[in-house]
Amino acid sequence: MRTDSLLTVSNVSKHFGGVVAVNGVTFKLKKGEVIGIIGPNGSGKTTLVNIITGFIRPDKGKIFFKGKDITGCPPYTITDMGIARTFQMIRPFYQLPAYKNLIPSLFSPRVRRLVGGKYGDRDAVAMDILEEVGFERDSSVPYKDARNLPHGYLKRLELGRCIALRPEVIILDELFSGMSIAEVTSTVPIIEKLRDEGIAIVMIEHRLLELFQITGHVLVLNFGRKIAEGTPEEVMNAPEVKEAYLGSEDVAKEEIGC
Amino acid sequence: MTKRKERIDRGIKVRSDGIYALNSYREILYLAFPRLLPVVGLLAVVPFFSLYWQEVIASTAIYALLAVSWELLYMTGLISLGQSLFYGVGAYIAGALNASWGFPIYLTVPIATVGGGLLCALMLLPVLRLRGIYFAMVTLVLPLMFSRLVEATRILGGTNGLTGIDSFPNHWISFCLIQIALLVAFFGFRRLEGSDYGLVIKGINDNDRAIMSSGINIYWYKTQVLFLAGAVGCFAGAYGAHHDMFAGMPGFALDYSILPIAAAAVGGMGSFAGPLLGAFILVPLSEILRALGALRIVFYGLFLVFAVVGLPEGLFHFIRRKYEQIERWVEVDK
Ligand SMILES: Nc1ncnc2c1ncn2[C@@H]1O[C@H](COP(=O)(O)OP(=O)(O)O)[C@@H](O)[C@H]1O
Ligand SMILES: [Mg+2]
Numbered sequence: 118m119r120t121d122s123l124l125t126v127s128n129v130s131k132h133f134g135g136v137v138a139v140n141g142v143t144f145k146l147k148k149g150e151v152i153g154i155i156g157p158n159g160s161g162k163t164t165l166v167n168i169i170t171g172f173i174r175p176d177k178g179k180i181f182f183k184g185k186d187i188t189g190c191p192p193y194t195i196t197d198m199g200i201a202r203t204f205q206m207i208r209p210f211y212q213l214p215a216y217k218n219l220i221p222s223l224f225s226p227r228v229r230r231l232v233g234g235k236y237g238d239r240d241a242v243a244m245d246i247l248e249e250v251g252f253e254r255d256s257s258v259p260y261k262d263a264r265n266l267p268h269g270y271l272k273r274l275e276l277g278r279c280i281a282l283r284p285e286v287i288i289l290d291e292l293f294s295g296m297s298i299a300e301v302t303s304t305v306p307i308i309e310k311l312r313d314e315g316i317a318i319v320m321i322e323h324r325l326l327e328l329f330q331i332t333g334h335v336l337v338l339n340f341g342r343k344i345a346e347g348t349p350e351e352v353m354n355a356p357e358v359k360e361a362y363l364g365s366e367d368v369a370k371e372e373i374g375c
Numbered sequence: 376m377t378k379r380k381e382r383i384d385r386g387i388k389v390r391s392d393g394i395y396a397l398n399s400y401r402e403i404l405y406l407a408f409p410r411l412l413p414v415v416g417l418l419a420v421v422p423f424f425s426l427y428w429q430e431v432i433a434s435t436a437i438y439a440l441l442a443v444s445w446e447l448l449y450m451t452g453l454i455s456l457g458q459s460l461f462y463g464v465g466a467y468i469a470g471a472l473n474a475s476w477g478f479p480i481y482l483t484v485p486i487a488t489v490g491g492g493l494l495c496a497l498m499l500l501p502v503l504r505l506r507g508i509y510f511a512m513v514t515l516v517l518p519l520m521f522s523r524l525v526e527a528t529r530i531l532g533g534t535n536g537l538t539g540i541d542s543f544p545n546h547w548i549s550f551c552l553i554q555i556a557l558l559v560a561f562f563g564f565r566r567l568e569g570s571d572y573g574l575v576i577k578g579i580n581d582n583d584r585a586i587m588s589s590g591i592n593i594y595w596y597k598t599q600v601l602f603l604a605g606a607v608g609c610f611a612g613a614y615g616a617h618h619d620m621f622a623g624m625p626g627f628a629l630d631y632s633i634l635p636i637a638a639a640a641v642g643g644m645g646s647f648a649g650p651l652l653g654a655f656i657l658v659p660l661s662e663i664l665r666a667l668g669a670l671r672i673v674f675y676g677l678f679l680v681f682a683v684v685g686l687p688e689g690l691f692h693f694i695r696r697k698y699e700q701i702e703r704w705v706e707v708d709k
Pocket of ligand 2 (some may be wrong): 161162164205
């Protein structure tokens with residue numbers, strides 16, 4: 118039952134004081150599949166990511182990766198197994214040049230294991246990855262300190278950090294927020310390429326247009342509960358979803374943002 | 376018309392960090408001079424000092440070792456208020472092995488260094504998850520606990536300490552050992568800092584979440600850092616035990632904890648050269664001030680206050696800026 122899915126989230130719940138942030142969420146992610154997760158602000162999306170990646174221990178429920186129970190494992194173990202994530206609240210190494218921000222990932226036991234001991238030149242590999250996520254190689258941008266980079270670059274730096282880990286699953290927590298339209302447009306093909314390479318992706322996103330371009334499998338959270346799952350049409354026509362977004366119409370319009 | 380200070384980097388062409396394109400002997404000299412200064416100073420100049428001042432420099436080197444050890448922990452985000460733990464553990468291990476079991480010096484010092492480093496790392500392992508002031512509190516308490524333990528149980532010579540420890544065969548061996556050890560620790564740590572390993576440990580300090588999300592076990596790295604810092608501190612203690620032919624409760628005294636921090640504050644935190652420089656100012660200064668008798672601590676304290684208030688960035692960073700940048704006043708229009 119669990120064998121065909123790469124990542125299984127099974128009936129996971131978490132409350133903070135009186136707030137139920139995540140409430141009995143279940144879903145499965147197959148190899149090479151992209152799942153979009155949408156929902157109003159505060160619906161528990163980031164908390165769900167934190168639970169999967171080991172930053173928060175769930176009150177109830179289990180997470181399985183490749184059939185192994187990883188619930189309660191520390192973040193570095195989970196990353197080491199092959200689940201990489203971006204942070205919605207980015208915190209790069211501000212005083213380091215952009216390409217140096219990838220060094221910890223390239224230095225990690227996982228990558229060293231995968232490349233068989235030695236990386237010739239980590240800096241060179243970092244430059245290649247930065248180019249992949251849209252840093253202009255021949256410009257000064259990859260050498261600039263992270264604190265001097267625009268927000269859109271920092272978001273893509275987060276993506277680069279994930280790619281550097283050669284993961285099997287990537288979880289993107291609102292990668293597109295804070296990016297310009299042009300940046301979003303140029304980032305979509307990068308994600309599609311990762312998908313086509315067989316990396317499974319969980320994509321939390323408010324930009325529905327681009328999300329639906331990348332994936333036909335969406336699930337909707339509201340107040341921590343999964344209220345719908347299916348294709349974009351199925352999901353957007355579900356009465357619960359309409360109600361959830363209607364409940365806070367202004368926010369909904371802003372969030373759908375297209 | 377107002378004036379503004381303009382700073383210009385001196386003309387070394389830097390391609391990317393760490394790779395210099397050296398064009399002339401002048402530039403090589405420019406880069407080599409600050410690096411050669413401690414080597415030449417310690418190994419070629421100090422030997423011409425009087426015996427008394429050589430001894431002062433040797434004891435300065437002990438504090439300098441504790442100070443660079445402190446800086447390594449600080450870089451990783453571990454604030455240590457108990458460097459004397461390392462000194463005391465190193466001194467007692469070397470002392471006990473030598474005085475009680477007759478191990479020769481060439482075994483006691485390495486065993487105390489490595490074994491002491493391991494022991495200190497193990498002792499601090501349970502509190503590695505604590506951050507900031509909580510970790511600091513534990514480091515402060517541990518050496519105090521140890522000295523009370525020795526006092527109460529009368530193990531390891533009790534309040535009398537361990538005496539009859541072998542001294543080094545002669546003054547020059549002793550002198551060279553401590554100076555070379557200091558240079559090895561200093562340049563070794565600097566090298567570590569500049570490597571990818573150093574980038575990771577500094578990353579643990581300012582962004583441990585991102586380091587964990589890179590699949591790196593931050594607790595394992597902190598343990599390694601504790602071992603390295605502990606080993607350097609324990610070496611200082613082992614050396615001290617043989618040098619003084621004594622290991623006892625004073626090894627856990629606050630001096631060994633406070634002076635390294637004061638050295639880092641005066642010299643400048645964030646680099647290994649800062650604490651080193653700080654130690655080489657504070658320890659000799661305290662010797663010079665001996666002439667003042669009872670007022671010594673007052674002047675010492677005043678110096679500390681003025682140094683830290685006057686140059687909050689630390690002396691090393693100040694000198695470095697002056698060395699690497701040309702400053703001039705330029706006029707700017709309102
Ligand atoms: N560390 C925390 N402590 C207390 N409450 C939290 C914490 N993290 C999230 N929450 C609460 O849990 C709910 C879900 O938050 P979050 O997962 O960030 O939502 P989303 O990412 O969907 O916007 C919110 O009500 C939020 O206030
Ligand atoms: Mg969120």
